[in-house]
Amino acid sequence: MRRTTHFFAIIVAGGSGSRMKSDIAKQFLLLRGKPILQHTIEQFLAYSPDMPIRLVLPERDLAIWESLCATHQFFPANVTTIIGGATRFQSVRNGLASIPADADETGLVTVHDGVRPYVTPATIAVSFATASHKGSAVTCVPAKDSVRLISSDGSSKAIDRAQVRLIQTPQTFRLDWFRQAFAGPEQAHFTDCASVLEFAGYPISLIEGDYENIKITTPDDLKN
Ligand SMILES: Nc1ccn([C@@H]2O[C@H](COP(=O)(O)OP(=O)(O)OP(=O)(O)O)[C@@H](O)[C@H]2O)c(=O)n1
Numbered sequence: 767m768r769r770t771t772h773f774f775a776i777i778v779a780g781g782s783g784s785r786m787k788s789d790i791a792k793q794f795l796l797l798r799g800k801p802i803l804q805h806t807i808e809q810f811l812a813y814s815p816d817m818p819i820r821l822v823l824p825e826r827d828l829a830i831w832e833s834l835c836a837t838h839q840f841f842p843a844n845v846t847t848i849i850g851g852a853t854r855f856q857s858v859r860n861g862l863a864s865i866p867a868d869a870d871e872t873g874l875v876t877v878h879d880g881v882r883p884y885v886t887p888a889t890i891a892v893s894f895a896t897a898s899h900k901g902s903a904v905t906c907v908p909a910k911d912s913v914r915l916i917s918s919d920g921s922s923k924a925i926d927r928a929q930v931r932l933i934q935t936p937q938t939f940r941l942d943w944f945r946q947a948f949a950g951p952e953q954a955h956f957t958d959c960a961s962v963l964e965f966a967g968y969p970i971s972l973i974e975g976d977y978e979n980i981k982i983t984t985p986d987d988l989k990n
């Protein structure tokens with residue numbers, strides 16, 4: 767097993783939340799009286815109170831976050847704010863650039879969506895443990911509905927749902943793999959970090975997550 771010493775987290779919250787159609791970006795909306803993003807960060811603090819966290823935010827929203835932190839008296843010392851980019855890939859890359867290169871040899875980095883507040887410390891722990899011996903750990907759940915593949919002519923075909931996994935975050939990787947993969951140019955099919963690492967030739971190991979770990983995307987996701 768590879769000796770690992772440095773653990774880092776990049777929490778990406780650099781998006782605008784256009785599908786939520788709210789006045790402020792969805793990561794700042796209140797859930798049970800606290801910003802969604804605060805819930806997410808607190809789950810990482812519950813896993814490890816001192817792991818360095820890079821929090822990636824849109825530049826235009828820095829003042830909103832500072833004001834929410836003051837209102838909710840939320841000032842975790844290990845959280846460093848980084849300015850995001852135009853895409854999720856670019857936001858992750860900005861977070862990565864702030865992690866010292868001397869940690870690469872033995873380090874691991876986990877990336878998590880700021881808008882997945884129901885992640886558990888147990889999932890984060892399994893993700894780091896798996897990545898420390900396999901090099902990667904990508905959280906997923908089995909498909910519960912039937913699944914069909916759509917063709918360009920409009921027809922569709924049933925596929926075996928036992929072969930389908932729905933991908934979540936956290937996604938955790940060896941830092942040296944991660945750095946190398948994110949040094950390449952962005953591709954249109956990159957929807958998560960696993961697709962970036964896979965494109966660079968690295969193996970993707972899956973870990974089982976849970977159905978509660980939803981990504982808050984549209985107003986329906988805030989009903990409960
Ligand atoms: N340029 C971007 C785009 C997205 N994200 C983050 O990536 C996560 C998943 O993205 P998504 O749910 O698509 O968020 P938004 O891009 O904000 O939403 P939408 O696509 O509806 O605009 C979110 O935590 C989002 O803040 C980011 O850090 N930087």
Ligand SMILES: C[C@](O)(CO)[C@H](O)COP(=O)(O)O
Binds near residue numbers: 854933934935957981
């Ligand atoms: C990273 C992700 O949450 C894994 O399911 C997802 O790919 C993000 O997609 P989005 O288009 O940025 O919402």
